[in-house]
Amino acid sequence: MNEPSAGPTLLGVDILWVATLLSAVATLAILVALYAATTVRDPMAKRVKALNERREQLKAGIVASTAKRRVKLVHQSETTDRMRAFLKSLKVLQDEQLKTAQVKLAQAGIRSKDLAVTIIFSRLLLPIVLGGTVCIGVYLLDWFPDWSSLKKLGLAAGSLILSYKAPDLYVQNLISKRTDAIRKGLPDALDLLVICAEAGLTVDAAFGRVAKELGKAYPELGDEFTLTAIELGFLSERRQAFENLGRRIDLEAVRGVVTTMIQTEKYGTPLASALRVLSAEFRNERMMRAEEKAARLPAIMTVPLILFILPVLFVVILGPAACQISDTLIGGKM
Numbered sequence: 071m072n073e074p075s076a077g078p079t080l081l082g083v084d085i086l087w088v089a090t091l092l093s094a095v096a097t098l099a100i101l102v103a104l105y106a107a108t109t110v111r112d113p114m115a116k117r118v119k120a121l122n123e124r125r126e127q128l129k130a131g132i133v134a135s136t137a138k139r140r141v142k143l144v145h146q147s148e149t150t151d152r153m154r155a156f157l158k159s160l161k162v163l164q165d166e167q168l169k170t171a172q173v174k175l176a177q178a179g180i181r182s183k184d185l186a187v188t189i190i191f192s193r194l195l196l197p198i199v200l201g202g203t204v205c206i207g208v209y210l211l212d213w214f215p216d217w218s219s220l221k222k223l224g225l226a227a228g229s230l231i232l233s234y235k236a237p238d239l240y241v242q243n244l245i246s247k248r249t250d251a252i253r254k255g256l257p258d259a260l261d262l263l264v265i266c267a268e269a270g271l272t273v274d275a276a277f278g279r280v281a282k283e284l285g286k287a288y289p290e291l292g293d294e295f296t297l298t299a300i301e302l303g304f305l306s307e308r309r310q311a312f313e314n315l316g317r318r319i320d321l322e323a324v325r326g327v328v329t330t331m332i333q334t335e336k337y338g339t340p341l342a343s344a345l346r347v348l349s350a351e352f353r354n355e356r357m358m359r360a361e362e363k364a365a366r367l368p369a370i371m372t373v374p375l376i377l378f379i380l381p382v383l384f385v386v387i388l389g390p391a392a393c394q395i396s397d398t399l400i401g402g403k404m
Contacts, residue, residue, distance in 0.1 A: 150187050
């Protein structure tokens, strides 16, 4: 009986088996993409609910809504007070340093001011724990016996510096991501503010409407606008609400918007025309940034083209010919 003929091979690998495996991987990727597309949740629903609850608490003068939350807040306050007392005993806690940390946390989207003490305490604790562990391991436990003294010194110094800067690097990373997300949606938000102003809405109602419309596309910007609308409703000075918005967002464009809003509130200048000019400037800036990235794309794509695309192209073009030559040579020897 004749044995069934094997499929075409390339470098000893069955091409049909590889194609079947790749088809299975592609099918799995399609199923995962469909699941992710059909289970999208509203990112603003939870944030808006929390902000509305906080507004009701501020209006009613309530500190906590439930006993469980009150216990949690008391526990957090006690832990923060212990950290603050310990730092003050060492005379390493300064008011200016604490305010700077609170501003950074607000720019990162973290509302709790008590975490500023935790950040400062982490700068003191992490070098002792992580850096001290590395130093003990390198110099006392002899972790890397083959390393020279210069390498060991570099590892110890690097661990100490990195552990000291780790909290600041983490917060700065959150700030950069949040700022980029807000920058993308700011021109659209200003256009909607112009439409709301021309429609006759008040400033706080316009901010609330823009936050509702753009909350799904730009949740970070919607979060900030919602908080600004709430502050405009209960703060005694509306100027303070705008200044808080500029302080929470580390973006020059937002500070320009804040200045425009303050001047409009103070002098009664037309809001729609000023916001329209700012929106046009921000759109031009975003277009120029996109054109700059597009101009850099050919140079960036050169390395992936050489490493990934050209080898695959050669395999697709020369693969059938190589299989045919291999089958011919094997058949001629038999």
